[in-house]
Amino acid sequence: MAPAQDTMFRSADMSMVQLYIANEIGREIVSALGEIGLVQFRDLNSETTAFQRTFTQEIRRLDNVERQLRYFHAQMDKAGIPLRRLDLDVHTFAAPSAAEIDELADRSQSLEQRIASLNDSYETLKQRENGDAERSFSVMNIGFVAGVIPRDRVAAFERILWRTLRGNLYMNQSEIPEPLMDPTNNETVNKNVFVIFAHGKELIAKIRKISESLGADLYSVDENSDLRRDQIHEVNTRLSDLGSVLRNTKQTLDAELTQIARSLAAWMVIIKKEKAVYQTLNLFSYDHARKTLIAEAWCPSNSLPLIKSTLHDVNNRAGLSVPSIINEIRTNKTPPTYQKTNRFTEGFQTIINAYGTAKYQEVNPGLPTIITFPFLFAVMFGDSGHALLMLGAACAMIFWEKQLKKVRDELFQMAFYGRYIMLMMGIFSLYTGLIYNDVFSKSISPFQSAWKFNITEEWKNGTSIEATLSDTYRYPFGLDWMWHGAQNQLLFANSYKMKLSILLGWSHMTYSLCLSYINGRHFKSPIDVWGVFVPGMIFFQSIFGYLVFAIVLKWSVKWDKAPAPGLLNMLIYMFLSPGTIDIPFYKGQAFVQITLVLLAVIQVPILLFLKPFYLRWEHNRARAQGYRGLGEASRVSALDGDDEDGHANHRPSVASDEGGVAMISQHVDDEEHEEFEFSEVMIHQVIHTIEFCLNCVSHTASYLRLWALSLAHQQLSIVLWNMTLANGLKSSGVIGVVLIVVTFYLWLFLTIAVLVVMEGTSAMLHSLRLHWVEAMSKHFMGDGIPFQPFSFKQMLEDDDSTAEIS
Amino acid sequence: MANGWSIFIGLIIVILACLAAWFLSPKGETQTTWRSSLILSFTSCYLMWAITFLAQLHPLIHPQRTDLKIMPGHE
Incomplete structure (x- = not known):
């Protein structure tokens, strides 16, 4: 029987189907169904935790690849390299083969190492450069303790020094004009150079301790001016050397990232899809003995032929001798509500x-x-x-x-x-x-008005006048424009x-x-x-x-x-x-x-009593004929043996009855039916x-x-x-x-x-x-379950991070 | 030209339009949507027009103005 065409008048006919898929092509089939996006898989392993499921390993691996890709993306942001964005409506990716995924995983692994090491060396070099740059400033001043301190700590630093040394010091400081770069987080910091004169070794040691605890960097400066000049010179050459090395490193890093930027978006989409496939596969029950995956799913009855042909295609392409089987099963579960829209x-x-x-x-x-x-x-x-x-x-x-x-x-x-x-x-x-x-x-005023102001003899400018209505003619469309601006228009x-x-x-x-x-x-x-x-x-x-x-x-x-x-x-x-x-x-x-x-x-009592009493009558009649609700059947049959042996309409065989209950209740969840309760x-x-x-x-x-x-x-x-x-x-x-x-x-x-x-x-x-x-x-009952098919398109739309790559 | 009978003439026109919408809606998946939308919109537009027309058929109050002036040269 071909179901009627799905219209917007009511939700589409749904069928519960069972799929038997050979383990080898499970991935391909799910991925093909994800492209169609019309199948909602039921969780057949609801009692197992996320860690115990069959494909947890694969998901972990993909999680790792995804993390690496995100890391690349963060690095690109940091370096200001634009990502080539994807138009998800235009670019559709054929389902990648397992080998391609492996390759992608390996490639991102090695790329990550490379970028991480480049980054590390860049950071260490930058740190060294900073140290030297700070030093080149502190050399300018002469003193016993000299160093560099972040500007926002200067006030606290001065106060603490004054208190601990009881004013026995002379401090001079000046601001470093250009902000310095903190390589660990790429933020700029303003720093001050300071020099503190004090006498006595102990005081100097104290000053050293205080400055270090406040995050200052101390540099030794020689008292001899010749030596000092040499030092400055040395520092400056080192600075320029470091600068060129840094530039090179950065260039290599940028080149690498630009390379990745070209295809990163596509990789991200592929990995997301792949992950979704394995997550779906985790919902299937896996038969170890027969190497088959068994899935249960809801799908619109009208798309069954499409789903069948897709399965067939995937099977043929894989060249597998074992066919994938899809069969419709009857169930008393409430199907999900699927409103087809455009x-x-x-x-x-x-x-x-x-x-x-x-x-x-x-x-x-x-x-x-x-x-x-x-x-x-x-x-x-x-x-x-x-x-x-x-x-x-x-x-x-x-x-x-x-x-x-x-x-x-x-x-x-x-x-x-x-x-x-x-x-x-x-x-x-x-x-x-x-x-x-x-x-x-x-x-x-497209039409002639039905009203007319007749001016009489006694009317003067400014006095009130009332319009008269035409005898036969009425304004044909909408409100007569004569009302507009009239005193009693409102x-x-x-x-x-x-x-x-x-x-x-x-x-x-x-x-x-x-x-x-x-x-x-x-x-x-x-x-x-x-x-x-x-x-x-x-x-x-x-x-x-x-x-x-x-x-x-x-x-x-x-x-x-x-x-x-x-x-x-x-x-x-x-x-x-x-x-x-x-x-x-x-x-x-x-x-x-x-x-x-x-x-x-009269309608009020009818509305009040007719339905409940009718339902009670119907329920009692059904009971009198010996029908029982499905859930209570086993309980009742146990009682039957003890108390109701003498009943005329006692079922002939308890054994067959229980067999029936056991068979049906495979597909009956507890919440599916309710007992009749008159008061309710x-x-x-x-x-x-x-x-x-x-x-x-x-x-x-x-x-x-x-x-x-x-x-x-x-x-x-x-x-x-x-x-x-x-x-x-x-x-x-x-x-x-x-x-x-x-x-x-x-x-x-x-x-x-x-x-x-x-x-x-x-x-x-x-x-x-x-x-x-x-x-x-x-009229609206509204107790339906929304249809949430496994669909790549939907998944990508719902994913927030897709916004960054498309 | 336009009197009380217009309501019924309008009704006939709208019923014809609804029939046309029912039979001429494009076939296919969206047929129901077309039919329902066209008929509903014809009906609601007719209702709006008919109510407005009826309200002005035998009005209980007449427009009043105090700001009218006779312009020189006009009578």
Whole structure:
């Protein structure tokens, strides 16, 4: 049976497979599977420690090679030699043979020794040079004790000397102008030359001890000036000799490192892959007698043919007579959840995965999120001008995808990862901006307005005037531009956007609730449909569905004769005093409302009790027919022998039963199934019911954030316009020109920084919350195990050090 | 031109567009993604438009201004 195609609607079908691989080609096969990256191996040696596993030796050796490579890299950094970077998308390495790895290991071993010895000699030479250089300074002064001391210790040095010698000394010092190099860590140190005169051998000895303990280097200086001149001369020649030797050594070292720099990145990748292969091989169970490796793995059922052909290929290439065997095994383990994504859907799926991993094969909320997330964002971010800026940024990131992928800035990488989300957000904000008729807080007037200001006789400039509505014509698309700048614009916009939020929230939640029906059907549990989904849906619709109905009805009725009913009061009185109508709305309103309230109230006990009691009934029926849970079977059968001998439906043969248990339980882990516990189910259902009913109210209210944020966004952009560019446009003359330029840039900068970036982030977070909490709580089970295939690509992406070499 | 019937005309157009999206989505692995995304976006855009249109169908308040001026030469 060919499994259905994997779509984003639910996670892919998974198969548990068993692999029997000849020991000789284990490495090659795992490495080939790592390139495919679709197989997740199970740990078959979980009881053995990391040190007891079969391939620990190899991993240690590779660890050592990796350390050597890192050492080379550190040396290159020190010498300032650039590494030739790798493009991991372009360079793919064929799996190296074992011999190549050995060669690489040997080569890095010898290279390491060479570099270490070069380095050592460089350091010793440098140390000697330093000593001589310091000396060449101390010779300049005359004194009994002379030496060189780090500058930051001078103050302490002076104080200690003064105290111990009670002031019986004369000290002179001067700073060495150029900083000296400490070869051990390549840091520069500032030092001072000092000379201390004192009399008496003991005092001199004391001074010597103190200076040495403070890290000063002492040099003997002769009192005779001729000898001293000779000394200086000698020191200077030695210095120049050392200098040339040093230069040579450094040159050789640099040449060696440059050589390595060319291929170091590739070596690193190879070693990392090789290590991962052996780590994976350690998960396999090794049959010493038959020289085979046995592995268990999860893989998408649809990629089984690909995996089979890969195994076959590797086998053929190795020319092995023993075939590698792969066979699918049936298991009652929960398969991991694998959502196949592409460049476009990856970001949206990440939004969902950040909240939780979907249960295996439940409806994946990532699919509707592709649209609902940017759409709800756009409802809050409705301004076409700002949308264009965002859209431009997203398009640029998508156009220069390849180049920008290399940018290693964390903040930018985050924006880059969400470039397709940004694209969708931009497109939808463009649309909602047109609906709100906001372009950088200004309005556009593509259609004729439905409003008209009729000027009467008594109207003067500056008095209030009210527009009249056309009889037949309505503004066809979005908000009428006549509202823009009107005194009571906010009044209208608030009422409109508030209802818009409720309506959109209701649609979003109803949609999400419907997904729970699909889940109930897919998992073949009708009780979840009839005991959870149906009563929940009726409860939600009879309250908030009715509210939505009322909103739409109120809009479609012309209220010029009767007073318009207040919907909020209507909904409140519907529950507080069912049957009484404050302001009549439509015929039969009292009856409809009482029916709806009753309908909603009845759903609560159904929601509360139907599912737990049904499950209990089902469980008891199964028990009465003699079925037992798998785990308890052996226990029960032991009891059977003693107490329940007389039972009519006693199983005929205990022996065969135990045989069956033993066989099956090979693949049963303890945590896989639970016993039925009525109290637990009941408590769970009580919590669900209370949560669901209260959440219907609070979640609907929560969608009002759509209104609040879009209002804030619009007002903020109006304020920004008035404070900056509006002032610039008002003034004229030379000052006006300057002012326009200044205020324009101020306005542009603040628009991008505050309105697009900051407000955009905030709207995104709110949209995120609406998905995670308000929508996903209606259907998402989210107790899945993420699929983590063994994949070289993924491994290299996750590895931090890869960033340095690519 | 645009009156209460526009809501239903718009609905018909959007339903047609959704049907087109269902049948014309490119085949292959991404078909589900195409279908779901197109239909959802048509629906949500229609909702947004229809709500805005309905809100202005029989408005309870009218725009008021105090900053209007009669320019010389205009009536």
